[in-house]
Amino acid sequence: MSSNNSKNLTVAKFGGTSVADFQAMQRCVNIIKNDPATRLVVVSASSGVTNSLVRLGQENVSEQERIQTIDSIRAIQLNIVEHLSNKADFIDQIETLLALLSQTAEQQAAHYSAKTADEILSFGERMSSTLFAEIMRMEGLPGECFDVRQVMKTNSLYGKAVVDVDELKSNCSALLKATLENKVVVTQGFIGQDGLGCTTTLGRGGSDYSAALLAEALDADNLAIWTDVVGIFTTDPRITSHARAIKEISFGEAAEMATFGAKILHPATLIPAMRHNIPVFVGSSKEPEKGGTYIQKQVESRPTYRSIALRKEQTLVTVKSPAMLHASGFLAKVFSILAKHELSVDLITTSEISVALTFDNPPGSTQAQLTDQVIKELGQLSQVKVENGLSLVAVIGNNLHNAQGTTSTIFNTIEQSNVRMICQGASQHNLCFLVNEDAANDVVEKLHHKLFA
Template sequence: MKNLIVAKFGGTSVANFEAMSRCADIVLADSNIRVVCVSAQSGVTNRLVSLTRAEITLAERETTLTEIREIEYAIVEALGKPEWVCLALDNLLNELKTVANSENLVNSMQLKDQIQSYGEQMSSLLFAEVMRQRGAHAVNFDIRQVLKTDNNYGKAEPNVEQTRLQAEKLIAPELEKTVFITQGFIGSDDEGHTTTLGRGGSDYSAALIAEALDAETLQIWTDVTGIYTTDPRLTQAARPIPEISFDEAAEMATFGAKILHPATLIPAIRRGVGVFVGSSREPKAGGTWILNQVENKPPYRAIALRKDQVLVTLKSPSMLLASGFLAKVFTILAEHKISVDLVTTSEISVSLTIDNPTNSTSKGLNPLVLEKLAEFCDVKVEDNLSLVAVIGNHLQANSGVGGKLLSALENFNLRMICQGASAHNFCFLTKTEDAGKVVEHLHAQLFDAI
């Protein structure tokens, strides 16, 4: 289908019936939107994750399940309680309760992924009905039939070729006459078990589907009017960016910009899919286009913040004038599928940062990794840190850029600084308690005078 648009709506965009109705307006206003990926309603995924905690009590579990049911049924009530929707929703809620009461849940990443999938499954069921009641020929499509992954539960890797073949077979032939309402964040492995792409993976799912169907545009609809110079919750001076390059946006996503999942742009870049980010509350207010080429390339484009960072410092005298130490370290990290963001080295030590999200079923760092590292070096772990990244262009070459940044930060304690590996970022660690103040001050120094 020519001019195909894949649209993704985040959790706040589908939070309730009124929010879903706004999203339906957007879809119905553009006949080129034929695939819609939805997140779970705002707050639902957090509740689902809480069900997987070892410390949750029976009473807390029942309360959480009741809260989820109330969120979903508030939308069903607004839809007029159609019988078949109630039946389908009750089936999902009953399945959820059964899995939540499983004795193996705490120790099974497979069951944890299954638990988390119910948010998106319920959301797509209800949004498809919103669309149908507005006169659209819409179907609630199970994306697990198409989005195929490995079995690395909690952070599954997609099989791009298999996903493309399934999309061409099951979705493409019906695009002209059907709007597919489907789920973000989830897929399935070769055995048919539900997998998840990690927190924030709904963006990634939509991008993978857009790639598989050769879509012209991927629209990401959220609660803000595009990508801002920084998180507007950190400073009122933050302002929207009309356009940004793929390279800059990828850096922003990687280093914590909440509006984009870090992997979102990879499929878009591979297939040349244009990406638009806008607000489902204000669809006519414009947004941000992410493009291969942009006319304006300022030295400073934005500031990103990523919390929940762990700094691991590995020290060994045997590292002095020796080869193979880093290879040994990164072999262990690779075996446990741990991704490192920042790295600095000295003669006898190496420091690296690892993302360790607090609200996730899978941690970036675990005791087994630390034990293996401790076999050949001293290991020091520091937490309660945040990563701040200044995103821009030619940050390596622009005269005075580094000096200006460091001067702006002279009153703050910085734990680690990285620059030089990329022309698009200047990164450092700071205490989480100071991170908000650091970003606000830095934004004032770099952007307010422009």
């Protein structure tokens, strides 16, 4: 990702491992220095901090656990401060934020609210962006820290707030664009602000989405997502050592991968990039010289099989009622209950008297996606069965619905495994199915060996 054209604009996002410590942040600053087009930098919280903040935002946290958790966050941030030239100033800044965090966490322990959980979660990015801007200045880059909440206005759906894209664009023009002409601006991913002036979050992984929204609002030429892996792989390299990096991939394929569990990109990230046709680069901040994956509208190769994605922690809900037989409006009633609770369904299959739905239940959420109240309301319509401990496997590629032998190749390969649900045909880019969580890695490994050997 380099450019000699000063008129080009790249928005760069650095994830948690990329800003984990002082040395990691220094590597990121070198990447920025090597690409003069990078003018806006979006950072996540330092690695490990968000998990601690998620715990502080949950119910039933004891005073002792609260103190220990804040101490662990303090250790991560002060390890970075140790290397700063004006250390005393930044110790004060971090301690001020930690004192505010402690106070907010106490309020949460006394009276849980989703609004306070979002306030707690915002502290990670607020600390990392402050420290990152100072390291840029130390390394000779004219940088400043900008509070993204000034421009990223959202509704009040705490935990998964929706951004007002039009307002973001006008706010960026008024408050950000001119500064980018002569400074590199560092800001926070993941967080926003509602009309009441309260801090909101865009959901776990929302830093990528923040960066994409800012790139769109600023008419950027490129979006660079810097993480801890060298691009996007044919599957998770932790599952099989035979996984290999993909040089280029289309928006459609990448969107399916992100949606169905590839952890490199947040599922919503590509929506702004696709709307505005902004190429996205994914690379490793530890090894920038190794290149990465380019995601763009047009790609040279469109193979039948591109990758295999895996998403764990899935919940399968089966709603069964004889009233469905030859009846109209039953599905509408089911979906009106889900809409009322603002629940998003991933996969759906139907028979004459039942409908099966899957829901993502991501680890680290401060709130359960599928509450007892939802189950109770569905139960008033019909018989409801809830199954947990499932994983979703998605084979991603091109024209899978037309490719001869695709289904037999896939299911013959995993014939020893119990497949719980299959979805095919809704998209030319994927074939999905559910398996038991304890068999998921083995299923992916076998499929990868068959399709990519």
